[in-house]
Amino acid sequence: MRGAKVAVVGAGVVGLSTAVCIAETLPGCSVTLLADKFSPGTTSDGAAGILYVEQFPDIPLERQRCWFRDTFDHLLAIAQSRHAPDAGVLLNSGVQIFREPPANKRPYWWDIVLGFRFLSERELRRFPEHTFGQAFTTIKCECSSYLPWLQHRxxxxxxxxxxxxVSSLEELSSDYHVIVNCSGLGSKELVxxxxxxxxxxxxxxxxxxxxxxxxxxxxxxxxxxxxSGYVTVGGTRQEGDWRLAVDPGDTEAILERCTRLEPSLCRGRVLGQWVGLRPSRRNPRVERAGQRLGGGRGAHVVHNYGHGGYGVSxxxxxxxxxxxLVRSCLQEMHPRAKL
Incomplete structure (x- = not known):
């Protein structure tokens, strides 16, 4: 619909991806990306960026498969294109290891990644404290390159x-037809x-x-x-912890654990350290708000946040x-519009 105005709030990997997708899919819309922080100052910039995901408890499995498959296929196309070096998107092969076999040895995404298989007994000897493993090729998306590349796109x-x-979505209501909230952890206060x-x-x-x-x-x-330029070694998963300073105790523990997995890591030189806060939620929130802002003719709101540590994925x-969801909002406002 020509003349429709859409705002996307948040410039991490979810916000930028959403802004690009709307701008390219609905070219008649005017799309504005609003954020107080852009790359390299977002949480996404420090993410390890490996495409891997756990199952969320309350979202239909097929919807989760679509999210991961669409992301994987999109990034795979970039990884196999001439844009790969600029975008920081590359194929990455490796293993996931378990002390005891998981209840589900084949995660729901096993046929989306490339070359999924179980480790042999010979391969597992490399990890003597572990009894089961999976090998596969996935994608590494280095957001320090990917986010600027997406913003240019x-x-x-x-x-x-x-x-x-943006202190409240209401302050945008008079200027936009649809507001897409991709503010991550900021949604704790924003909504x-x-x-x-x-x-x-x-x-x-x-x-x-x-x-x-x-x-x-x-x-x-x-x-x-x-x-492409360094090895990301981690990590911590400290729920409810708002500290953004590097913890020397965590550094020591990370190096100790990871050197047990890969002894040669002790020869590596630490180039830097980073701390970020994942926006964790029982399930990601990807839905339309129940009501328009300010009632009848106010802006529609679409939410897309709460991905935890799986934002890139x-x-x-x-x-x-x-x-x-944005398309459906606009079609409700203008039923005859072709979107």
Whole structure:
């Protein structure tokens, strides 16, 4: 619908993906991306960026599969294109290991990643404290490159960018037909979501160019993810912890755990450390709000937040979902419009 005005609040990987998807899918709309922080200052910038996801309890499994599959296929196309180096998107092979076999040895995404198989007994000898493992090829999306690349793609599609702290969605209601809330942990105050909690994550950037394959321990507490310029080594999952300062005790524990998994890591040089707060929720919130802002003719609101540690893994899929919700809002406002 020409003349429709859409605002996307939040410029992390979910917000930028949503803004790009709307601008490219609904080219007649005017799309504005609003945020107080852009790359390199977002939580997404420090994410390890490996495509992997756990199952959420209350969302239909097929919807979760669509989110992950759409994201994987979108990033796979980039990884296999000439844009891969600029976008920071690359294929990454490795293993996930378990002390005891999980109840479900094949996660719901096993046929979406590439080359999924179980580790052999010979391969498991490398990890003597573990009895089961999975090998597969997934994608690593390095957001310090990907977010600026996405933002350029957004402006190329006609999108507008405005650095602004949004204190309430109501303040945008008179200027936009639809507001898409991708504010992550900010939604705790922005829309009063008491179900959102921070999950503190601390990682190290290590110079260890001889490491080429990832290792992830069950639960994601310990992981080693090689990238294009350094190896991301982590991590922590400290629920309800708002600390943003690096904790030396966590650094020591991370290095100790990960060096047990990969002894050669002790020869690596720590290049830097980073702390971020994952916007965790029992389930991601990808839905239309029940009411328009200010009643009858106010702006529609679509929510897309609460991905926890899986924002990179689900960003494009939930962006596609949110774009469909934006389309339905606009069609309700103008039933004859072709979108």
């Amino acid at each position: 957004f402006t190329k599609a006609g999108g507008k960018v405005e650095q602004k702290k 009063g979501d008491c179900g959102l909690v921070p999950v503190r994550g601390q990682v190290l950037k290590v110079d260890a160019p001889w490491l080429k394959h990832f290792i992830r321990q069950e639960g994601g507490k310990s992981y080693i993810y090689p990238g 689900l960003a494009w899929g939930t962006a596609v979902d949110a774009t469909g």
